[in-house]
Amino acid sequence: MKIKEVIHALEMFAPLPLQESYDNAGLQVGLTDAEITGALLCIDVTEAIVEEAIKKDCNLIVSHHPLIFKGCKSLTGRDYVERCVMQAIKYDIAIYTLHTNVDNAPEGVSHKMGQLLGLQNMQVLEQKENLLLKLSVYVPHDYVEKVRTALFQVGCGHIGAYDQCSFGVEGVGTFRPQEGSNPFCGTPRILHNEPETRLEVILPTYLRRVAVATLKSVHPYEEPAFDLIPLYNEWSTVGSGIIGELSIPMDEKNFLYKVKEIFKIGAVKHSPFTAGRSIKRVALCGGSGGFLLPLAAQQQADVFLTGEIKYHDYFFYQDKLLIADIGHYESEQYTTDIFQSVIRKFSSDIRIVTTEINTNPINYL
DSSP: OOOOHHHHHHHHHSOOOGGGGTOOOEEEEEEESBOOOOOOEEESOHHHHHHHHHHHOSSEEESSSOOOOSSSSSSSSSSHHHHOOOHHHHTTTEEEOOOOOHHHHHHHHHHHHHHHTTTTEEEEEEEESSSSEEEEEEEEGGGOOOOOOOHHHTTTOOOTBBOOOOEEEEEEEEEEETOOOOSSSTTTSSSSEEEEEEEEEEEEGGGHHHHHHHHHOOOSSOOOEEEEEEEEEEEEEEEEEEEEEEEEEEEEEEEEHHHHHTTTTOOOOOOOOTTEEEEEEEEESSSOOOOGHHHHHHHHHHHEEOOOOOOHHHHHTTSSSSEEOOHHHHOOOOOTHHHHHHHHHOOSSEEEOOOOOOOOOOOOO
């Protein structure tokens, strides 16, 4: 099994185009044609992590936070980033990062947090927009199923919790083959009428080239007619944060004790408790999710959990819901479980090592 095959499986789960514009997810260091000896899973890449990969014979490190975020202008060993890069290159270790793309992916970081808390009816808190297209193609009746199936196989036709979604309308297409053409049906220079189906499917924008190439490879016409239409629809399963419900409401203090236990938190920073408030509707976001606080309040959450909250946000929203800052690392620590699950589903033969090193740079006295 080559490293690039494992990376492909990870990108199928969390495609790189889902990352935010400021991010630097993807391959950070190394070559991917080598046979994989083992995959070390971690949140951050530090010198201790690289040493652990060397000792445990792992030539792939899969991290959540990018090692190289702002770029390297030199490799002189002046800081830990440069030293990690130099050591990884020396020992032929590839470093691959899934950051905001796995935050935004269906069943990503925030979804994992919600699972750990036992939330039900989970939905994406801030759904992504302008990432979908509608493909409409005109197909002779006998080839509709062949084209439809091929488009489904490359990832078209997903709407929310449903897949293989399409729509067809029957009609009659007209065309007149010109000299030099090689028509599937009809005669050059003579107007032809052909019973056709207008087949429509939804697809992510990043699948456009693949979908069009697939369409052309299976469509019987020399020049298939198709439209790609940008959609303003929200993508219901892709985006930041989640909101869901506890099966049994809890009082504020007991809920935070539960959070503290599950996420192994040294201390929870929270807004003042409100007499009589119970926790049923929970909004949360892994990492720096404070930007979602207004949306959590708007959607009438009883509590908002995330890894970082700005000081003044407590004043603005404490009357609307309970606010809890559980720590950046603490909120994302189980991301390695997502990586492991994806790789395991891809192949049970790959040796997977979850780091034994806690890379959280914040300590509690």
